[in-house]
Amino acid sequence: MTIQDIARLAGVSPATVSGVLNDSPLVNARTKARILAIIEQHKYKPNQVARALALRHTGIIGLLVKDISNPLYSKIALGVEEICEQKMYNVIIGNTHKEWQREVSYVNILKQRRMDGLILFPLQKGVDLGHIHELKKDRYPFVLLAEVPGIETDVIRADDEQGAFLATQHLIRLGRRTIAYITGPASALASDRRRNGYQAALTAHDLLPKPQLVWPGGWCVEDGYRAGMNFCMSPGFCPDGILCYNDSVAIGFIRALQERNLHVPDDVAVIGFDDAGFGAYLETALTTVAQPALAIGQKAAELLLERIGQKGANEDVQKVFLPTQLVIRESCGGLAKGSYHSSMKANEKHTEHSNHILEVST
Amino acid sequence: MTIQDIARLAGVSPATVSGVLNDSPLVNARTKARILAIIEQHKYKPNQVARALALRHTGIIGLLVKDISNPLYSKIALGVEEICEQKMYNVIIGNTHKEWQREVSYVNILKQRRMDGLILFPLQKGVDLGHIHELKKDRYPFVLLAEVPGIETDVIRADDEQGAFLATQHLIRLGRRTIAYITGPASALASDRRRNGYQAALTAHDLLPKPQLVWPGGWCVEDGYRAGMNFCMSPGFCPDGILCYNDSVAIGFIRALQERNLHVPDDVAVIGFDDAGFGAYLETALTTVAQPALAIGQKAAELLLERIGQKGANEDVQKVFLPTQLVIRESCGGLAKGSYHSSMKANEKHTEHSNHILEVST
DNA sequence: CTGAAAGCGCTAACAA
DNA sequence: TTGTTAGCGCTTTCAG
Numbered sequence: 001m002t003i004q005d006i007a008r009l010a011g012v013s014p015a016t017v018s019g020v021l022n023d024s025p026l027v028n029a030r031t032k033a034r035i036l037a038i039i040e041q042h043k044y045k046p047n048q049v050a051r052a053l054a055l056r057h058t059g060i061i062g063l064l065v066k067d068i069s070n071p072l073y074s075k076i077a078l079g080v081e082e083i084c085e086q087k088m089y090n091v092i093i094g095n096t097h098k099e100w101q102r103e104v105s106y107v108n109i110l111k112q113r114r115m116d117g118l119i120l121f122p123l124q125k126g127v128d129l130g131h132i133h134e135l136k137k138d139r140y141p142f143v144l145l146a147e148v149p150g151i152e153t154d155v156i157r158a159d160d161e162q163g164a165f166l167a168t169q170h171l172i173r174l175g176r177r178t179i180a181y182i183t184g185p186a187s188a189l190a191s192d193r194r195r196n197g198y199q200a201a202l203t204a205h206d207l208l209p210k211p212q213l214v215w216p217g218g219w220c221v222e223d224g225y226r227a228g229m230n231f232c233m234s235p236g237f238c239p240d241g242i243l244c245y246n247d248s249v250a251i252g253f254i255r256a257l258q259e260r261n262l263h264v265p266d267d268v269a270v271i272g273f274d275d276a277g278f279g280a281y282l283e284t285a286l287t288t289v290a291q292p293a294l295a296i297g298q299k300a301a302e303l304l305l306e307r308i309g310q311k312g313a314n315e316d317v318q319k320v321f322l323p324t325q326l327v328i329r330e331s332c333g334g335l336a337k338g339s340y341h342s343s344m345k346a347n348e349k350h351t352e353h354s355n356h357i358l359e360v361s362t
Numbered sequence: 363m364t365i366q367d368i369a370r371l372a373g374v375s376p377a378t379v380s381g382v383l384n385d386s387p388l389v390n391a392r393t394k395a396r397i398l399a400i401i402e403q404h405k406y407k408p409n410q411v412a413r414a415l416a417l418r419h420t421g422i423i424g425l426l427v428k429d430i431s432n433p434l435y436s437k438i439a440l441g442v443e444e445i446c447e448q449k450m451y452n453v454i455i456g457n458t459h460k461e462w463q464r465e466v467s468y469v470n471i472l473k474q475r476r477m478d479g480l481i482l483f484p485l486q487k488g489v490d491l492g493h494i495h496e497l498k499k500d501r502y503p504f505v506l507l508a509e510v511p512g513i514e515t516d517v518i519r520a521d522d523e524q525g526a527f528l529a530t531q532h533l534i535r536l537g538r539r540t541i542a543y544i545t546g547p548a549s550a551l552a553s554d555r556r557r558n559g560y561q562a563a564l565t566a567h568d569l570l571p572k573p574q575l576v577w578p579g580g581w582c583v584e585d586g587y588r589a590g591m592n593f594c595m596s597p598g599f600c601p602d603g604i605l606c607y608n609d610s611v612a613i614g615f616i617r618a619l620q621e622r623n624l625h626v627p628d629d630v631a632v633i634g635f636d637d638a639g640f641g642a643y644l645e646t647a648l649t650t651v652a653q654p655a656l657a658i659g660q661k662a663a664e665l666l667l668e669r670i671g672q673k674g675a676n677e678d679v680q681k682v683f684l685p686t687q688l689v690i691r692e693s694c695g696g697l698a699k700g701s702y703h704s705s706m707k708a709n710e711k712h713t714e715h716s717n718h719i720l721e722v723s724t
Numbered sequence: 725c726t727g728a729a730a731g732c733g734c735t736a737a738c739a740a
Numbered sequence: 741t742t743g744t745t746a747g748c749g750c751t752t753t754c755a756g
Contacts (some may be wrong), residue, residue: 002733013743018735028741049414050733053748058411060454060475068455078431081457090471092454093430095443110451113410113422174386221643250645258645281583283612283620283645315631340395364749375727380751390725412749415732 001044009042010035021046052114061091061304062110064120065145066098072276072293073121074146079297080119087305089116100127107131117141117304122148125187141307143300147189147319154307156300160190163324164197165204167243167271170287170326172205174334176241176269179207182217182227182253184245191245194273198243213239217249224249226360228256239267241332247279247288249274254284254331266333268331285329292322363406371404372397379556383408390419414476422452423666424472425509426482428460434638435483438507441659442481448556449667464487465467469493479503479666484510503669505662509681516669518662518682522552525686526559527566529605529633532649532688536696538603538631541569544579544589544615546607546717556635560605574599579611586611590618602630603694607622609634609641609650616646616693629696647691654684719720 003021007014012031019027020035038044052058063080065073077093084091092115096103100123108131110118117140122132124146132151135142143154164181172177181198184191199209217227224244231239231253244250250272254264264270264284272279272288279286299320307314328334365383369376374393381389382397400406413419425442427435427692439455446453454477458465462485470493471493472480478668479502485495486508494513497504503518526543533541543560546553561571579589593599593615606612626632626646634641634650641648660684669676690696 003735004733014734015736016742017744022735026741031741045470045474047415048409049420049732051735051746052411053409053415053750054735055732056748067440068430069433069440071431071433074431074436077455078429078457090454090456090475092452093439094452095440108407112407113452130469255643278640279641282643341754365751366749376750377728377752378726381726383753388725393725409749412732413751415734416749416751418732 001042003044006035006038006042006044009354010038029106043277044198056114056116057116057308058091060113060115061089061301061308062092062094062106062113062115062118064094064096064103064106064110064118064122064214065301066121067095068093070276072274075276075296076300079294079299080301082294083298083301090303096121096123098123102128104131105209107135111140111229112254113140116309117143119143119145119300119304121145123187124148124189125258139303140190145296145300152317153217154303154318156296156303156322157190158291158296159321160193160324161197161200163291164243165201165210166193166197166203166324166326167273167289169205170328171241171269171271171332172201172207174241174269174332177207177243178213178239179243180213180215180231180239180248182215182224182231182242182244184217185219185223188219188245194243204230211223217245217253219246219248221248221252221255224252224254225256226252228253229251229260232260232262242270244270244272246274247286250286250288251279251282254286256283265331265333271332275327275334280329282331284331287329287332288327288332290325290327292324296324363404365406367407368397368400368404368406368543390579408440409514418476419478419670420476421450421665422454422475422477423670424454424456424468424475424477424480424482426456426458426468426472426480426484428458428483430455432638434636434653437638437655438659438662441656441661443659444656445660445663445667451667458483458485460485466493469497473502479505479670479722481505481662482505483492483507485549486510486551505666505669507658509663514679516665516680518658518665518684519552520653520658520686521683521688522555523559524683525635525653526556526605527563528559528686528688529635529651530560530563531567532690533603533631533633533694534563534569534603536603536631536694539569540575540599540601541592541603541605542575542599542601542605544575544577544586544593544604544611546579546611547581550607556605556607575601579607579615581608581610583610583614583617586614586616587618588614590615591622594618594622594624602658603698604630604632606632606634608636609639609648612648612650612693613641613644614615616644616648627693627695633694637689644693646693648690649694649696650689652687652689654686659686 003014003017007017015025017035063077068074081091083235094106103123113136122144127150132148136153143156146157147155168179181195202209215227216232217223244253250270254270257268259266262268275288275290276293279288303318365376365379369379378389378395382394416508430436441451456468465485494510498515505518509517520661536549543557562658564571577589577593579585606615610714614633616632619630620625624630634648637650637652641650665680
């Protein structure tokens with residue numbers, strides 16, 4: 001069933017049918033109604049592939065993340081989808097698995113498929129950025145979810161410095177004085193920014209940032225556990241507050257502390273970053289800095305759609321750093337422990353959608 | 363840059379270029395090499411939209427789930443993507459948010475976009491299944507991730523009964539005698555199957571299934587918490603083992619038990635279902651039944667691609683119920699507590715990719 | 725082995 | 741207001 005068939009059935013030309021499909025004001029109301037009836041009756045649905053070819057745009061955007069099973073990214077994806085749905089766009093998601101090769105090949109595939117634009121979380125350090133440069137050169141609409149060195153483009157991300165500042169300040173206000181920062185992986189620019197925020201907060205409160213208090217961590221629970229075991233072992237350090245690169249590291253770190261008979265938060269307060277996961281449901285619920293994941297996705301999609309609209313005309317690069325939010329739970333003290341109900345309430349208030357991660361099967 | 367341009371540049375016809383693009387054996391090796399060089403030099407990439415129109419297939423499949431930020435679904439998506447990548451297919455993911463309206467509209471959109479096939483996790487109870495019927499009638503290739511009443515089609519899912527049987531048996535072998543089942547939401551067919559498995563295990567071990575021991579739960583942590591509070595309150599029940607519909611419910615339930623000063627696993631053993639989340643990292647790591655999420659995605663994609671290949675010819679419906687696996691951690695006893703390292707090891711062994719959920723930001 | 729021609733299903737000038 | 745015509749960029753018989 002094609003537009004031709006409908007035209008024949010209605011005794012008009014395909015162009016007229018096309019007119020009603022795209023509700024052009026030119027077509028007579030009566031014929032329009034008649035054609036609509038026939039379309040309805042035959043359940044005719046236009047072929048979007050043909051349409052895309054004629055129109056030279058597909059109405060699909062590509063979203064490239066490292067791993068959609070990471071709750072942070074899936075929430076971003078939700079935000080992207082939400083905006084795109086309103087604007088009648090569809091989203092195609094690709095997982096790069098942190099592999100450069102996949103990232104490049106995905107970008108190429110999506111270009112060949114004539115996606116109208118791309119949102120991507122790129123590899124940042126120590127890789128060839130040719131594909132990003134090329135997007136820029138071709139004026140292909142795209143927005144990044146993380147900066148890439150040496151390329152000026154649209155970027156939407158959380159304000160890591162502000163978040164780490166908030167977290168560190170929280171620890172200081174709680175009376176902690178020896179505060180450590182457990183870093184992320186070396187490749188993460190975000191970890192550097194969080195360290196900066198951490199140090200800025202220390203300085204702002206007349207505490208001296210000591211390099212020994214910055215300890216290498218990583219991105220997963222195991223990394224945090226390892227860091228926790230090593231850190232505690234080194235003699236001479238007795239931190240009473242720990243800011244971790246992210247929640248996973250914090251959880252691993254806490255576990256290590258427990259194994260060493262250190263109590264959280266009494267002996268040492270621990271704070272995470274992201275709040276994309278399940279920190280709220282640990283026995284000692286994790287205090288953390290919530291990334292506005294949904295908003296990042298929405299904003300990125302909005303900006304991209306805008307860029308698509310202006311067809312590479314506009315030159316002004318937009319960099320948006322969305323504010324994070326402190327989510328106070330139990331791992332730093334300052335909240336009655338065991339008050340599960342109020343803790344859950346507090347959590348709900350701060351982190352919209354934060355429970356989605358817990359909706360497992362049905 | 364189109365195929366025409368390349369043809370002109372090479373002094374051949376578009377048909378010949380098309381030949382080398384699809385490496386037809388008909389075209390001469392020398393001309394092929396020459397054309398290839400020109401293609402390379404100009405970085406020409408064929409327009410897949412045009413190709414799709416001519417070929418009448420897009421090389422894209424649609425995946426519809428309730429919520430991609432649910433780790434179970436994102437792992438399934440990973441499996442789907444993995445297979446599709448091998449076969450040069452792309453995947454477009456849609457979130458239905460458990461809303462019938464969205465499910466229907468997504469199905470229509472994806473059909474109009476001429477997706478070559480669909481994988482969907484449909485709403486199962488109390489909704490109009492017209493769109494599924496229509497897919498079936500149109501011989502549109504699709505596979506479901508959950509049965510839908512009254513329609514015989516391909517289904518790939520976990521073997522819920524077997525899983526619940528395994529779990530219940532585990533509790534029994536650990537010496538538990540009063541075992542309760544906390545159900546999922548009323549709309550979940552899977553919950554009924556898990557109850558069946560639970561009852562079968564009881565019967566198989568000469569324990570009498572008592573209706574009072576089947577207690578309404580739900581799908582999220584809050585539901586489990588609520589169930590835990592209510593259940594404990596009812597006089598006359600002293601279960602020493604609890605099988606929960608899923609991990610989230612189990613976590614909420616455990617929390618409730620703790621608030622009522624019941625110890626897990628000493629007083630009561632608790633076991634979850636899915637293992638898609640973070641149960642491994644709780645203070646009392648959660649024993650659970652792992653769904654083979656990745657395998658479900660892979661199998662579904664393989665079957666779908668096969669169906670696409672046979673163009674609606676084959677009639678035999680395939681129903682595949684993949685076996686689940688018991689993941690023994692701490693919440694039922696039977697594993698030394700505090701042995702974090704070995705617990706993590708054990709977990710790795712059982713649940714491939716299970717840590718992905720913990721990779722938050724970089 | 726290569727090229728000419730028709731067509732995939734839709735849109736967009738331009739005529740009528 | 742509607743129809744005619746000419747593409748969009750690729751594939752595919754069918755001649756040569």
